[in-house]
Amino acid sequence: xxxxxxxxxxxxxxxxxxxxxxxxxxxxxxxxxxxxxxxxxxxxxxxxxxxxxxxxxxxxxxxxxxxxxxxxxxxxxxxxxxxxxxxxxxxxxxxxxxxxxxxxxxxxxxxxxxxxxxxxxxxxxxxxxxxxxxxxxxxxxxxxxxxxxxxxxxxxxxxxxxxxxxxxxxxxxxxxxxxxxxxxxxxxxxxxxxxxxxxxxxxxxxxxxx
Numbered sequence: 001x002x003x004x005x006x007x008x009x010x011x012x013x014x015x016x017x018x019x020x021x022x023x024x025x026x027x028x029x030x031x032x033x034x035x036x037x038x039x040x041x042x043x044x045x046x047x048x049x050x051x052x053x054x055x056x057x058x059x060x061x062x063x064x065x066x067x068x069x070x071x072x073x074x075x076x077x078x079x080x081x082x083x084x085x086x087x088x089x090x091x092x093x094x095x096x097x098x099x100x101x102x103x104x105x106x107x108x109x110x111x112x113x114x115x116x117x118x119x120x121x122x123x124x125x126x127x128x129x130x131x132x133x134x135x136x137x138x139x140x141x142x143x144x145x146x147x148x149x150x151x152x153x154x155x156x157x158x159x160x161x162x163x164x165x166x167x168x169x170x171x172x173x174x175x176x177x178x179x180x181x182x183x184x185x186x187x188x189x190x191x192x193x194x195x196x197x198x199x200x201x202x203x204x205x206x207x208x209x210x
Contacts, residue, residue: 013127016181018155019108021081024071025144026055031085032092033119037101039093050097051104072105082152084140085112089130090119099123109154111161113137124177127184129154131161131171139167156181 041053059070066073083102089112090098099122102110109129120130131154133140143150143164152163156178162168179185 013184015184016108016127016129016156018153018157019081020151020153021079021108022077022149023082023084023111023144023152024077024080024107025141025148026071026083026085027141029086029113030088030091033090033095033098034092036090036098037095039095041101042095042097047100047104049104050101051106054101054105076148079106081106081108082154083107083110084137084144084152085110086137086141087113089115090123091116094118094122096122096126099126099128103128111137111140111152111154124173124181127181129156129173129181133161133169133171136169143167 035058036055037050037053038056041050041056044050055070055072058067059072060066068074071077089110098119102123103126107128109131110123111131111133113134114132115123115130120132123130140152140163147164150163152161154161156173159171159173159178160168161171173181
């Protein structure tokens with residue numbers, strides 16, 4: 001049965017529906033893009049491999065030795081797909097390498113009190129969901145400190161994030177971004193998906209003009 005989506009409109013990434021995972025807690029405000037991935041690693045346009053540089057200057061000392069206390073270096077945090085931070089995450093200079101690095105490091109979503117606008121746009125466009133929960137972030141931080149292996153569930157369709165018993169918070173996402181994430185399409189993919197409608201309109205108007 002036809003899906004109505006041609007080869008030209010195939011998703012450019014996996015559709016984003018929901019994730020349930022333990023979370024990595026970085027309870028800091030104003031984590032900027034140069035901390036997410038330092039500028040010296042922006043010499044490539046290849047996304048694969050950038051995860052090794054994610055939070056590089058926090059993860060390693062001057063000799064390149066991993067800092068054992070840093071959250072991403074702790075064995076118990078390996079495989080966690082949700083990153084939880086503070087306010088104004090992704091501030092600083094604009095660079096798509098920041099969400100690329102986070103995605104390549106295995107994260108599917110970042111939860112914060114708030115996000116820098118440009119980072120949020122870059123992240124959502126690349127399939128990294130940004131979940132802003134405002135004043136509720138403190139409760140999530142406290143729960144993760146006492147329950148570090150607890151599971152967090154994020155559902156895009158219902159726009160809910162839940163943790164522990166009775167903690168379920170709504171988060172905002174605009175309709176265009178939500179559609180792109182749910183379908184796995186970027187802006188070009190969404191446009192190509194409308195080609196049948198565009199073709200029908202052009203054909204009808206061409207006939208009227210003859």
